[in-house]
Amino acid sequence: MTKFWSSMAKRAEPYVPGLQLNEPDMIKLNTNENPYAPSPKVWEAIQTEAAPNLRLYPSPTGDEFRSTIASRYGLSADEVFIGNGSDEVLAFSFMAFFEPGKPIRYPSITYSFYPVYATLFDIPFEEVPVHKDFSVPVEAFYHSAGGVILPNPNAPTSLYLELEQIEAIVEKNPHQVVIIDEAYIDFATESATTLIHKYDNLLVIQTTSKSRSLAGLRVGYALGSKSLINALIRMKDSFNSYTIDRLALAGAQAAFEDEAYFIEVTEKIIATRENAIAKMNALNFHVLPSKANFIFVSHPDFKADFLYTALRKVGILTRHFKQDLIHNYLRITVGTEEDMDQLIEKLQHIMKLDDLM
Amino acid sequence: MTKFWSSMAKRAEPYVPGLQLNEPDMIKLNTNENPYAPSPKVWEAIQTEAAPNLRLYPSPTGDEFRSTIASRYGLSADEVFIGNGSDEVLAFSFMAFFEPGKPIRYPSITYSFYPVYATLFDIPFEEVPVHKDFSVPVEAFYHSAGGVILPNPNAPTSLYLELEQIEAIVEKNPHQVVIIDEAYIDFATESATTLIHKYDNLLVIQTTSKSRSLAGLRVGYALGSKSLINALIRMKDSFNSYTIDRLALAGAQAAFEDEAYFIEVTEKIIATRENAIAKMNALNFHVLPSKANFIFVSHPDFKADFLYTALRKVGILTRHFKQDLIHNYLRITVGTEEDMDQLIEKLQHIMKLDDLM
Numbered sequence: 001m002t003k004f005w006s007s008m009a010k011r012a013e014p015y016v017p018g019l020q021l022n023e024p025d026m027i028k029l030n031t032n033e034n035p036y037a038p039s040p041k042v043w044e045a046i047q048t049e050a051a052p053n054l055r056l057y058p059s060p061t062g063d064e065f066r067s068t069i070a071s072r073y074g075l076s077a078d079e080v081f082i083g084n085g086s087d088e089v090l091a092f093s094f095m096a097f098f099e100p101g102k103p104i105r106y107p108s109i110t111y112s113f114y115p116v117y118a119t120l121f122d123i124p125f126e127e128v129p130v131h132k133d134f135s136v137p138v139e140a141f142y143h144s145a146g147g148v149i150l151p152n153p154n155a156p157t158s159l160y161l162e163l164e165q166i167e168a169i170v171e172k173n174p175h176q177v178v179i180i181d182e183a184y185i186d187f188a189t190e191s192a193t194t195l196i197h198k199y200d201n202l203l204v205i206q207t208t209s210k211s212r213s214l215a216g217l218r219v220g221y222a223l224g225s226k227s228l229i230n231a232l233i234r235m236k237d238s239f240n241s242y243t244i245d246r247l248a249l250a251g252a253q254a255a256f257e258d259e260a261y262f263i264e265v266t267e268k269i270i271a272t273r274e275n276a277i278a279k280m281n282a283l284n285f286h287v288l289p290s291k292a293n294f295i296f297v298s299h300p301d302f303k304a305d306f307l308y309t310a311l312r313k314v315g316i317l318t319r320h321f322k323q324d325l326i327h328n329y330l331r332i333t334v335g336t337e338e339d340m341d342q343l344i345e346k347l348q349h350i351m352k353l354d355d356l357m
Numbered sequence: 358m359t360k361f362w363s364s365m366a367k368r369a370e371p372y373v374p375g376l377q378l379n380e381p382d383m384i385k386l387n388t389n390e391n392p393y394a395p396s397p398k399v400w401e402a403i404q405t406e407a408a409p410n411l412r413l414y415p416s417p418t419g420d421e422f423r424s425t426i427a428s429r430y431g432l433s434a435d436e437v438f439i440g441n442g443s444d445e446v447l448a449f450s451f452m453a454f455f456e457p458g459k460p461i462r463y464p465s466i467t468y469s470f471y472p473v474y475a476t477l478f479d480i481p482f483e484e485v486p487v488h489k490d491f492s493v494p495v496e497a498f499y500h501s502a503g504g505v506i507l508p509n510p511n512a513p514t515s516l517y518l519e520l521e522q523i524e525a526i527v528e529k530n531p532h533q534v535v536i537i538d539e540a541y542i543d544f545a546t547e548s549a550t551t552l553i554h555k556y557d558n559l560l561v562i563q564t565t566s567k568s569r570s571l572a573g574l575r576v577g578y579a580l581g582s583k584s585l586i587n588a589l590i591r592m593k594d595s596f597n598s599y600t601i602d603r604l605a606l607a608g609a610q611a612a613f614e615d616e617a618y619f620i621e622v623t624e625k626i627i628a629t630r631e632n633a634i635a636k637m638n639a640l641n642f643h644v645l646p647s648k649a650n651f652i653f654v655s656h657p658d659f660k661a662d663f664l665y666t667a668l669r670k671v672g673i674l675t676r677h678f679k680q681d682l683i684h685n686y687l688r689i690t691v692g693t694e695e696d697m698d699q700l701i702e703k704l705q706h707i708m709k710l711d712d713l714m
Binding site for chain 2: 001002003004005006007008009012013014015016017020028031033034035036037038042043046047050051052053054055056057058059060084085087088091095096097098099113116117119120121176177200201209213214215216217218226227228230231233234235237238239240241242243244245246247248251
């Protein structure tokens, strides 16, 4: 079956995304989507753009959208790279900045796509063990041989590193690129984007899939020095000239232009998260101090895989990772207040039923 | 400026796409887009899909769309791979089937993205010289060491190889993958897809950007044996889980479901092409026998770069390649009948003006 496969195809160990089920009554808390629709301006922009222009190629450079993002972060357009979801931006970053023979570092508990990219592109990696409380040992990331990639907040732990800690890692790797994967940063405190003009080795990657409710559109971006952005553009233009389609470009730009809506939704999710954490604590769950739009929880009396299966049976989909250290945790996306009330109610019911059995 | 670049970033020689200008009165005949809008059903599908679902990830596997394509070609869904434009499908194919150390072959005059992929992934290549009339020397593609990639019809020449010639190349490379890049096949005669069940080393790549008027949506696909498709899926799932967004999936599927519209538009373009060729011949142009939605032309008395510039000044954008052997040719997309009448009229004017100068 592998007769015609290249060595790259043979060594690949593909990522397995969370289930994308289409069950209408399911409460879907498994892939950290935003429970609220995007800004109504997104749909208006898509309508305007789509009808007359679908037959024409999109802009290969997306300059207008890059300018919009740039001004949001006090940067210039040539300090912004845009891609088909932050996963694609990450893939181009592994190609552009990491090297066979030079080991990169990331935390032992983190986004499971990093080893997939590293294996694909034959880049050696060191998985830095996290502490027992899942916190990241900052100093262990100093002086890497090949570069660092670190999500902040981390996934699936939801834990956040303070800006000073991020800065220390960037500063202590002056000859390597440090990638801060900020997919969830809008639900936390401070982004590392403020450090970009200070450190030319810092690349910050963000996405419109979470805080801007656009998981369905596939738009991510990277912020960094012109030299880093140039390298990413070279990768993209050696791979696929038009990575973001017309509708996605128009929609994502409209989402950035509606800052008020973005703030409203983000604040609502943060408030729901804090409520949910309090209620989960009341059910005797151990909940990590989340700065993301998901919580990472375990229970002293109920195994995570039991809870996962029981919740799924009653129509609530969460995410369970069969991995050492975290196999007794569930990652639960913060949905609407009503979603979380349903979750709590179902959990109460499940845990009582289990008592009776 | 390249301090942090990987060896891959340094060796890359990016592709330069055709100009995507946004000048409303420009007749755009430079990037082989379809002059007609896609089926009205495309826009209906996008509307239905977009409004309620943008916040949710698309299907990572696109099974429904794969089934739709499969049934169009008498294949099964696991013989179909879908990607973000045929350029992305080509990139994954280079990763999955070609190998550093084993030279691949493609024609010396062809789609200029092939050497870009090969350089990026460090795959050696042999550019097989085309004949003086730009036709492809079929036997020179037999017994390649590392694989073959061949567009049919070829670009920018517009020349078509008969199915028997394609089959001979596939047959004479039993241990290598032969990729037939059929971006323009719907304007020609026979697709190589009918050979897929006979040869497990054949991969056919097509796009919705040309005959289905969806250049703005970025959807391409590959058809081949399950083993080849599996390798492509492994590459995609090691690179980006969700390469096609919700709107593009819905729109492209709707385009496939409206076969009558597809046939109508394709036949209209073929008729316009034949009319345009006759009129260009009458102006003493040398026009290659096109089986694509573009024509490749030169003139004994007027240099191609002069005509390119003169046409651009009067609002008609064509494509001129500054490359040995073809620098005296223009590639002109087949637009509407009215577009082509405008082209002829402007050319008559330009060629007279030049007479007077």
